[in-house]
Amino acid sequence: MSQTAKAYTLAPDLDKPEKQPEPTLRGDGVTADRYIDADYAKQEWRKVWMRTWNLAGMAYHVKEPGEYITVDLGHESIIVVCGDDNEVRAFYNSCPHRGTRITSAEEGFAQKFSCPYHGWEFDKMGVTSYVPNEEDYPQGGPCGKKRLKQIQCRILFGMVWINMDESAESLESFLGEEIVTELDSYHIEDMIRVLNITADSPCNWKIITDNFNEAYHVQVLHPGLIPYIEANYKACQFDLMDTGHNRGWFPSHNPSILHTEEHIGEHLAAIMRQWDLNPDDFKANENRPLIRKAIQSSKRELGQSKGYNHYQEYADYQFTDYVIYNIFPNTVITVGPDGAQLLRPRPHPSGDPQRCLFDHWWMVHKIEGQTETPSPAGGPDLPVEDAEHEVVMYGEKSLGTTADEDLSIAKMQQEGLSSAGFQQFYMPHQERRVQHFHEVLNDYMAKE
Ligand code: FES
Ligand SMILES: [Fe+2]
Structure with a gap:
C-alpha cells in the first residue's frame, strides 16, 4: 500500500471528470435478435469476444x-x-x-x-x-x-487483462488516455478483492451491460440510493468516449435532487459523523452541494490521520463521487472513494444467448485498524482479506441489494424481448450510452 505522498494524477480541485466531446450517434435501431438469436451470438463470439480486451x-x-x-x-x-x-x-x-x-x-x-x-x-x-x-x-x-x-x-x-486477438491494439490504446489516467489514480493495484461472486443468470450479457450504461432506472428500481447518490440526469455527466467506451459521473455523498425531505438519511449521516461533521447542521434538501463539499474538505484534512492513505493524491470529486467506466464490451468498473467494483456479465459457457455469468467483485484499500469493510452486497461486513470465489445460480443467493434489483428486471426484460410485440428500443437522450454501446457493437459486427 502506498504510504508516501505521490504527485497528483488529476488536478486536486477537479469537481468532476472532464467532459468529453459528444460524438454524433447514427441512431441505429436496436432490435431483439442480438439478445436471443444463437446465430448472432456465434458471430458475436468471433467478431467481438475474440477481438477485445x-x-x-x-x-x-x-x-x-x-x-x-x-x-x-x-x-x-x-x-x-x-x-x-x-x-x-x-x-x-x-x-x-x-x-x-x-x-x-x-x-x-x-x-x-x-x-x-x-x-x-x-x-x-x-x-x-x-x-x-x-x-x-x-x-x-x-x-x-x-x-x-x-x-x-x-x-x-x-488486474490481468487478456485478448485472444494476436494483432489487437495495445490495452492502453484500447482503453484510451482518460480511462487509463483516471482508473490508475485509484490505485486498484494496492487493493484487495474482498467479494468475488458469480451468478449464473437467465439473460443475455448485454441486458446487464445496458443496465449499467444508464441511470434512468435508478429512481424506479433503486430508490434506496436516492438519499446519498445523485442519479438524476440533470445533475450527472455522461461521456461517450471515442474509443467506444462510456463513462458516467454521479456526484455522491449528497442527497439526490429527487430527495425532497429535509432529513439526512442515516447512511449519509453516519458518514458525516465519521468525518467529524454534524448532520444536524445541514438540511438534506437545501444544502445538497454543501454536504458533498464539506465531506470532501473533511476527508482531505483528516484522511491521513484516520489511516486513509490513498486519499493523498485524490482530486476533490474522488473523495465523494462514483464514476462508472463501461469498458466495451463487458467490463463495468465503478470507482468510489474507498473501493472499486466490477459488475461484469460474461457470455455463458453453453453458448445459450439467453444466459450469462454475472460477476460481482469488490476491491478495497486496506485501512490500518480495519479488519472488516461494509459490503456493497448488503448484509454483514466483509473481512478485509482475499475472498474465495463463490458461484451460485440466479436467485439462490443475494448478490447485493442493488445488483439483485437489477437482476430481477434482467430476467423480465429477456422474457419481454422475445415477444412478437416488441419492435425496437425507444430511448431518451440520457440513455445515449446504451445507444453508443450498440453502435460500437454494430461496428464490430460489420467487420469480417
Ligand atoms: S495428454 Fe492431453 S489430451 Fe492426451
Ligand atoms: Fe441498476
Missing part, C-alpha cells in the same frame, strides 16, 4: 513464479501463469495432444502443468517438456516443439 483476474494471484489462475470466457478457458522470469503469460486451456483441458482449477501453484488424460507436461512458458513414450512419434517428439497456444496478456491497474 477482457479481465482475467487480480494480478496479486499471479505474482510468484508458478502461481496461476484460470478464467472462463464463453466456451473458452484461459490459463494465466507467472513464469520463472516473472512474466505473466496466458494460454488456451487446451492440450495440443488431443484437446483436453489441462486444468479445471480456478487458481493454484504449479511448477509444471500436467494433462490429466495421457500425461503430457508443459512448463510455465506453455512448452511441452515431457510426454510418455516420446520415442513413439514418427513425426518427431512433441517435447520442445508443441506448446499451449499463447494469447495476449497484460497487467494494468493491478
Whole structure:
C-alpha cells in the first residue's frame, strides 16, 4: 500500500471528470435478435469476444513464479501463469495432444502443468517438456516443439487483462488516455478483492451491460440510493468516449435532487459523523452541494490521520463521487472513494444467448485498524482479506441489494424481448450510452 505522498494524477480541485466531446450517434435501431438469436451470438463470439480486451483476474494471484489462475470466457478457458522470469503469460486451456483441458482449477501453484488424460507436461512458458513414450512419434517428439497456444496478456491497474486477438491494439490504446489516467489514480493495484461472486443468470450479457450504461432506472428500481447518490440526469455527466467506451459521473455523498425531505438519511449521516461533521447542521434538501463539499474538505484534512492513505493524491470529486467506466464490451468498473467494483456479465459457457455469468467483485484499500469493510452486497461486513470465489445460480443467493434489483428486471426484460410485440428500443437522450454501446457493437459486427 502506498504510504508516501505521490504527485497528483488529476488536478486536486477537479469537481468532476472532464467532459468529453459528444460524438454524433447514427441512431441505429436496436432490435431483439442480438439478445436471443444463437446465430448472432456465434458471430458475436468471433467478431467481438475474440477481438477485445477482457479481465482475467487480480494480478496479486499471479505474482510468484508458478502461481496461476484460470478464467472462463464463453466456451473458452484461459490459463494465466507467472513464469520463472516473472512474466505473466496466458494460454488456451487446451492440450495440443488431443484437446483436453489441462486444468479445471480456478487458481493454484504449479511448477509444471500436467494433462490429466495421457500425461503430457508443459512448463510455465506453455512448452511441452515431457510426454510418455516420446520415442513413439514418427513425426518427431512433441517435447520442445508443441506448446499451449499463447494469447495476449497484460497487467494494468493491478488486474490481468487478456485478448485472444494476436494483432489487437495495445490495452492502453484500447482503453484510451482518460480511462487509463483516471482508473490508475485509484490505485486498484494496492487493493484487495474482498467479494468475488458469480451468478449464473437467465439473460443475455448485454441486458446487464445496458443496465449499467444508464441511470434512468435508478429512481424506479433503486430508490434506496436516492438519499446519498445523485442519479438524476440533470445533475450527472455522461461521456461517450471515442474509443467506444462510456463513462458516467454521479456526484455522491449528497442527497439526490429527487430527495425532497429535509432529513439526512442515516447512511449519509453516519458518514458525516465519521468525518467529524454534524448532520444536524445541514438540511438534506437545501444544502445538497454543501454536504458533498464539506465531506470532501473533511476527508482531505483528516484522511491521513484516520489511516486513509490513498486519499493523498485524490482530486476533490474522488473523495465523494462514483464514476462508472463501461469498458466495451463487458467490463463495468465503478470507482468510489474507498473501493472499486466490477459488475461484469460474461457470455455463458453453453453458448445459450439467453444466459450469462454475472460477476460481482469488490476491491478495497486496506485501512490500518480495519479488519472488516461494509459490503456493497448488503448484509454483514466483509473481512478485509482475499475472498474465495463463490458461484451460485440466479436467485439462490443475494448478490447485493442493488445488483439483485437489477437482476430481477434482467430476467423480465429477456422474457419481454422475445415477444412478437416488441419492435425496437425507444430511448431518451440520457440513455445515449446504451445507444453508443450498440453502435460500437454494430461496428464490430460489420467487420469480417
Ligand atoms: S489430451 Fe492431453 S495428454 Fe492426451
Ligand atoms: Fe441498476
